[in-house]
Amino acid sequence: MTVKETMSIEDELEHHGRVAGGVHPGYKAHSRARMKLREQLRHTLRMYRAEGWEMPLPYNSELTVEKFVLGADAEAEAVFVEIRGKSEDSPERYVLYLEEGMEKVSCEGPEGPVEFVHPLNMKVWGYAATLPLWFDWLARRDAQNAHSWVCTEEHWESEDIETQLYRVERAIVSFDSTSNNTANFRTAQEFTDWLNEAAGPSTAQLKVLALTDAQAFSAGAEGSLYCTGLSHQAPGASGELPGELVVRPLEITLGDLTQKPRGVRSLGEGVGDWAGFSLVMDGAAVEQFHGDDMVPLYRVQEAFGTGEPRHPWWGITEEGVDSVLLVPARKAVVTLRYDRDGADVWFSAQSEDKHLNKAWAEEMWARRWGRELDHTRQLSQQEVQASVQKAEQQLIELHHQQQEERKNDDEASTGGQQ
């Protein structure tokens, strides 16, 4: 990648002012186009920053709208930006190409073109995203890179005997949680490989099957068994939202079968639209297994193959566990989480929309409370005290608000009876 000469907004304004006396008419026209583009750029980013989403920047990010600079060649519609790199003395340089205005922008970094993965629903978008989305991506990367300057590998994170003993003595265990969008997987093997990578040190052997024969699945599972499905209901009908993950009799969820839903129920009290199972491993063996809405595998084995699914469903199972969970191959986010060095494993699937709401709230919370969450940062007693006060106040306010709502609901229902 060739790096072109760049000029900051301020430099350029000054430069423009100097030549504005009419000495370089060619430059004037050239500059006007640049100014217009710059205006547009700043406007788009400001919109996004200020009114658009009203969202805080990622904690510790130093990226600002002003750091985006135009390339020297106005025709190229290339925007340069420098963010902090993995080490303090090597910043990372990115070029954004405005292919179709601010809506279709591609990004090239030190390692070539960057593939955009939506940070909340984990969907791989390919190489084009909107300018605000790249701004946010760069802001997050800037913060992450800077974090790695101060957060060096902790002394307990190695696998030598001494460190292992240190961990055992202090009951330090590893845990992690990784999410992906099922639309990103083409074959059962791809999905299986991701699951086992996400399971880290765990001895669990998760396996993905591709649904190739919906009839065989229905026949094997029969109407009495339930599985999870994405609702195609119109809003309001039976309380479901379109695209919501629901549980229903198997025969209506599969392939070409389009009978009317019956007996739709939610996934369990207080759980929401969510499906999953958990494992407790003892060495290589499964010690405990818990899963709802799963189908005995032996009854539906012939319905599955190993390549690409012929119906938009994956079957998730664990070696040695004769149960399979159907997971939609579209519009679903799956999460693999482990704890206790992989002895506990949870697999879950959620509809993309539901996941997005939660992930959004979580991300905004992490940005607002980033300072308190940053373990590399010492806080003074006064700072901690202020955080405690703020958190308690928020909780109390929410409590009062909920009480008020409840009171109003009660009054409304008593009023209705009169």
Place this chain on the structure above:
Amino acid sequence: MSTLTVNPVKDRAERDTGFPPVPELGEGEGNPRCLWYWDVCTDTPTKKIVWRGKSSSENYAETLCARHYAVELSRFTEVHFVDCEGTVASHILDFGDM
């Protein structure tokens, strides 16, 4: 990328995420160390959040250092109700100094 924790409290994770239960875990009162589990915190707990269990015998006191207490409370307020029909009162019995 993995993270490390001390004595993870599993029933908490279940409450927050709806993950199916993994039995016989959880530490509770009497633990000398802050129960924050995202990263290692060696601070002594000074604050508590008493979570309501399904029955009174399942009520559970989460003991935390002041900083992680603030973080934990704020996460509950700002994130939990996105997909929970319950209320503050249906989840928390008591909070504040230990």
